[in-house]
Amino acid sequence: MRILHSSDWHLGQHFMGKSRETEHRAFLAWLIEQVQAHQVDALIVAGDLFDTGTPPSYARRLYNQFIADLRLTGCQLVILGGNHDSVSTLHESRELLACLGTRVIGGVTTDPRDQVIVLQQRDGTPGAVLCAIPYLRPRDLIESHAGESTLQKRQALSEAIGHHYTVIYDMARQVRDDLQSAQQASGAVLGADSAASVPLPIIATGHLTCVGGQLSESVRELYIGTLEAYPAGAFPPADYIALGHLHRAQAVGGESHIRYSGSPIALSFDESRGSKQVLLVDFAAGKLDEITPLAVPVWQPMHSLSGNLTELEAQLQAHFGDGGDEAAAGPLTWLEIEVRGDDYLSDLQPRVQQLVEGMPVEVLRIRRQRSASNIALERDSRETLQELSVHDVFERRLALEENMDEITRERLVGAFDSLLQQIQDGDQNTCES
Template identity: 80%
Template sequence: MRILHSSDWHLGQHFMGKSREAEHRAFLTWLIEQVQAHQVDALVVAGDLFDTGTPPSYARRLYNQFIADLRVTGCQLVILGGNHDSVSTLHESRELLACLGTTVVGGITADPADQVIVLQRRDGSPGAVLCAIPYLRPRDLIESHAGESTQHKRQALSAAISHHYTVIYDAACAVREVLQAQQAQQAQQAAEPCALPIIATGHLTCVGGQLSESVRELYIGTLEAYPAAAFPPADYIALGHLHRAQTVGGASHIRYSGSPIALSFDESRGSKQVLLVDFENGKLAEVTPLPVPGWQPMQSFSGTLKELEAQLQQVFGQACDDDQTPGEPATWLEIEVRGDDYLSDLQPRVQQLVEALPVEVLRIRRQRSGSSTALARDSRETLQELSVHEVFERRLSLEDTLDEGARARLGEAFDLLLAQLQDGESAV
């Protein structure tokens, strides 16, 4: 059995005013080619298919066209909802998409069987059982009560997540037993039936996971990170939410595939990939990263204006002398100015440095320090990028006169108020 593990496509994302449509279109075309070249049995997308709950029409067209193209390859597709996805948006066409070999699990339901999916080999035989667990919204798992401490809420949420995984895993084990018994009977073998692996998914932050600039949302309610040891003993756990490809806690079977394109400048420093996962005799055999090509170059530079001029000329000066390849995109730049940050005409000075270079400056920021800028210590951040809790914590950090007890009481009062607001929204 061979699956392809991907996540965090964020179709429809606009990056500092720039559309990512061309990159996403190129990625989806490349992905179809990989499915065909490696004869993939099933593709699992572990959340954040779209960048927002109301994706633009072109993003929906890309999604629908990809499903139609993938159908021709004979590869099964499973889409899991992420925290950026709208459950209702994903589910609006899932019955139709089921006819095209695509299973969509945008959110959890009352019946655990809805989250157990049999992944089939290309010959139609069962190849694995999937615990299809999407992003778990706290309001779907626990109820908030007045007077609960933050620590109590975290423990309750962690326990609820563990319970949900256990329930789905047990249901998957039951399905596996039935399938293996059927296979043994069909083969008229009284001996040990063909083993089937169990795969689980998740869209959350695990303890020790490396974050990136584009991952700023509150991870799972008030739970900062989920311990990897709390996952059930699945043969492979395909995770989404963190945009850097990585293993979790040194466990080779618990992995984030990462986003296929760089969603922030700090992500552009590393390579992007999808994961080719092979199983043999019901067990994980090999995980092979497939590097994703980069279609939009992005780079960050930091220094004084004089240092920046030297750096830019060293990297891009030769490109000015040579003819640029027709259709080749200009490199998107992030410029951090050190030492000269007092200048009032900083932006025109930077634009003068890149004049005639095959680049486009998307962000210029000044290097700052000191407690006076603690609330906006990073000029890359906007309120839209920060979670409600992060804004509260930044503001609270400016109050030097508060002791730890007062800070804790304010934090608990804020958590209670936020929970009440969320409960009111879910009731509507």
């Protein structure tokens, strides 16, 4: 059995006013090529198919065309909902897509059996059992109670997530056992050696932050105020766990079988420093056999530079000047420039534009960093309001209250988090109605 694990496509994303349609179109065409070249049995997209709950029409067209193209390869497709996705948007055509070999699990349904899927090999025989678990919204798992502390809410949500995984995993084991029994009975009738039958591997998915996971600038926090990260050790003993939400490809907790595939294109400047990939996962004799990263090509170069104006000029010449290593023909490189130094320059923007004149670049963001002995001040000088979550802003404001005791601070944080969760739930319900 061979699967391809991907996630966090964010179709429809606009990055600082720039459309990513060309990149996404190229990625989807490349992905079809990989499915064909490696004879993939099933493709799993572990959440955040779209960037918003109301994706633009071109993003929906890309999605629909990809499903039609993938159908011709004989590969199954499983789409899981993420925190950016609207459950109702994903589910609006899932019955039709099921006829095209695509299973869509946008959110938790009333029947947990909907989240157990038998993945078929290309010859039509069962190859694996999938615990198809999407992003788990707190309102789908727990009820909020007045007077609960932040710690109590965290514990309740963590236990609810663990219970959900246990229920789906136990169902998957039962499906696997039933399939094996049927296979053995069929072998006995045909006179085949029933001992040759091996259990099917169990694969699980998830869209959440795990303890120790490396975040990037473009990742929105999940479970704000209640659960920062889920411990990898709390997952059931699946043979492979395909995760989404974090945009950097990584194994979790030192466990090679628990993986984030990462996003296929850089969704923020800090993600452009590493390579992007999808994961080719092979199973043999009912167990995980091999994981092979497939490097995704870069269709839109992005680069971050930092230094004072003199240092920036040297870096720009080295990268993009005549004979520079990034001056080859192709799309303009999107640049983020961070200017270091204490001197306030009122004409910073035109100075930077003068430095890049004639170079194959487009400056999308200029940030100023002032050196200071206070680390907090240095951090704040680099941040913009867009980079902070609502929770971050509230925490920064509380930090200014020097005479506030810890009990009062904890009560305020708990009340704010509860209110924020209610607002977010209301917004999601509005989007889905």
